[in-house]
Amino acid sequence: MGTVVDAPVVVAEEVTENMLGGKKVTVVFVLGGPGSGKGTQCANIVEHFGFTHLSAGDLLRAEIKSGSENGTMIENMIKEGKIVPSEVTIKLLQDAMIKSENDKFLIDGFPRNEENRAAFENVTISFSLFQTKISPAFVLFFDCSEEEMERRLLGRNQGRVDDNIETIKKRFKTFVESSLPVIEHYSSKDKVKKIDAAKPILEVFEDVKAIFAPYVPKAE
Numbered sequence: 444m445g446t447v448v449d450a451p452v453v454v455a456e457e458v459t460e461n462m463l464g465g466k467k468v469t470v471v472f473v474l475g476g477p478g479s480g481k482g483t484q485c486a487n488i489v490e491h492f493g494f495t496h497l498s499a500g501d502l503l504r505a506e507i508k509s510g511s512e513n514g515t516m517i518e519n520m521i522k523e524g525k526i527v528p529s530e531v532t533i534k535l536l537q538d539a540m541i542k543s544e545n546d547k548f549l550i551d552g553f554p555r556n557e558e559n560r561a562a563f564e565n566v567t568i569s570f571s572l573f574q575t576k577i578s579p580a581f582v583l584f585f586d587c588s589e590e591e592m593e594r595r596l597l598g599r600n601q602g603r604v605d606d607n608i609e610t611i612k613k614r615f616k617t618f619v620e621s622s623l624p625v626i627e628h629y630s631s632k633d634k635v636k637k638i639d640a641a642k643p644i645l646e647v648f649e650d651v652k653a654i655f656a657p658y659v660p661k662a663e
């Protein structure tokens with residue numbers, strides 16, 4: 444019998460729960476197909492419940508505009524309806540969370556695939572052996588038909604390079620193939636709060652409000 448030599452294992456000195464930038468954070472993932480109304484409802488939640496809204500798509504579009512070295516790659520992925528590699532998106536989200544003075548975050552449009560999810564759950568803080576495991580308090584899922592989402596995206600009129608019928612079809616395919624499995628994963632852990640997002644904006648917000656009731660900010 445030969446000698447079995449174990450491969451060296453690097454172990455984090457400490458694994459913490461939801462600690463980031465010296466604070467304990469509350470994270471809600473906001474998921475749903477393109478055009479399901481995530482951004483619209485996040486704006487309402489910010490106003491009523493004091494969360495900070497971090498849209499993965501907005502952060503990626505800002506990165507393109509800033510002229511960063513990843514800009515062209517990100518733009519091409521977005522035009523093709525594909526998902527940008529996790530390390531890029533997670534760095535943007537992590538930096539924004541650390542920079543913010545808030546400790547309650549709505550993370551909109553993330554995680555969009557299994558790679559996004561697994562990578563975020565084991566974020567390693569740079570420059571240290573500390574590792575923090577960030578898991579969401581719950582996942583808000585806006586459920587809407589493709590027909591309705593297509594109508595909304597074609598009417599959104601924000602000059603986005605991906606709101607054209609050809610890219611929209613690709614985004615729907617990516618959503619079904621890559622994002623729905625993430626929702627199923629959280630569903631199996633009883634973490635998904637599903638909303639009927641086909642209703643008018645104010646009615647959708649009534650349902651959202653009921654879910655966020657435990658997060659009413661304390662009166663000053």
Ligand SMILES: Nc1ncnc2c1ncn2[C@@H]1O[C@H](COP(=O)(O)OP(=O)(O)O)[C@@H](O)[C@H]1O
Nearest residue numbers: 477478479480481482483595599642643644647
């Ligand atoms: N419940 C709704 N009913 C009708 N239109 C909506 C509703 N929610 C959002 N919209 C509109 O649909 C478009 C897409 O909404 P948005 O919030 O940008 O979606 P997402 O962030 O999921 O892509 C926007 O033009 C928005 O004004």
Ligand SMILES: Nc1ccn([C@H]2C[C@H](O)[C@@H](COP(=O)(O)OP(=O)(O)O)O2)c(=O)n1
Nearest residue numbers: 477478499500501524525526527552553555
């Ligand atoms: N986690 C994410 C979120 C968005 N993206 C890219 C790919 C998506 O099609 C675009 C647009 O996402 P955004 O959330 O802004 O918009 P939609 O939900 O598609 O309307 O950004 C990504 O690569 N990874």
